[in-house]
């Protein structure tokens with residue numbers, strides 16, 4: 002793939018008709034190295050956030066050796082890209098056939114569960130294996146996170162005792178895992194969750210070999226500027242150290258969003274303007290699912306030379322399909338003189354956005370190009386001056 006230096010240059014030279022995905026491998030590599038060096042435990046990548054084989058390779062090359070996979074397709078995918086990687090099947094409700102294939106064909110030994118039924122399923126599918134690491138998923142609050150993961154999975158504290166004791170009898174190594182919800186805006190989310198873990202360990206009186214704090218590590222978006230990731234790592238490590246099992250257990254985490262949000266952005270074209278509504282060529286069924294369905298705002302930048310001097314106003318976007326729901330409320334702040342034919346870069350779409358693209362109505366992904374400039378926002382260069390030094394593309398949110 003050809004390397005480009007700026008989205009503006011790309012828009013002006015190619016004038017692409019379809020949306021273009023702008024990939025920044027150096028940003029994903031930087032995020033991987035940050036987790037590997039600073040998280041005081043093992044960081045595994047939650048593949049669902051962006052299953053691109055190139056990204057998996059970048060993360061592997063930069064020290065991520067463990068991958069949280071949620072389906073047999075993800076198991077096969079990661080194995081194909083990085084055969085030496087350790088895969089952990091962390092979906093608490095799996096098909097029995099998927100467990101059997103993961104165990105016997107791909108050597109997967111780590112599975113999560115949140116019910117006795119799932120434990121029995123794992124025992125059957127692995128024919129009573131004695132080399133398993135089994136992680137009991139506990140239900141914890143999502144109240145400090147922007148996206149809840151508190152309803153669907155996780156055993157309640159009141160039912161955890163029996164499940165932990167039963168699982169302890171089957172497992173070679175016993176883990177406890179949880180997920181505080183995605184885009185956790187405060188490190189206290191993890192501290193509170195660890196208190197539940199402590200209560201579960203005390204009541205079940207079992208030895209525990211793994212504490213897995215899951216995903217939820219934030220990225221940075223307009224209106225969502227979280228504390229530094231070091232503050233999360235520090236709070237998690239301190240809470241872990243205070244658990245009665247810390248001397249004999251490992252600490253794991255499963256970041257998705259934080260490892261790949263900065264990896265990709267999108268170059269779109271304005272096809273029509275109606276007042277403060279812009280009809281653009283990507284949307285709810287493309288990479289903007291979260292912008293449409295949960296009102297998430299992403300950084301935007303008008304790519305025009307000379308730069309527009311108009312004051313900024315808030316716009317909403319319509320995507321290209323015929324569906325009314327293909328609408329992103331925003332507001333997205335852009336110069337007031339945006340016109341059809343203008344190009345806009347929409348940032349921070351490397352997590353989930355790019356992974357959830359469909360081909361609905363015939364609007365499929367356009368080209369993918371590699372960029373060597375900086376993403377529109379970053380959590381990995383905190384200091385303002387250093388940020389300006391690395392790039393002129395990092396914008397104020």
Ligand SMILES: Cc1ncc(COP(=O)(O)O)c(C=O)c1O
Nearest residue numbers: 047183216217218255256257258
């Ligand atoms: C089990 C599990 N681990 C990790 C993640 C990644 O979460 P995040 O992208 O918020 O870091 C998810 C996301 O749904 C998940 O379900």
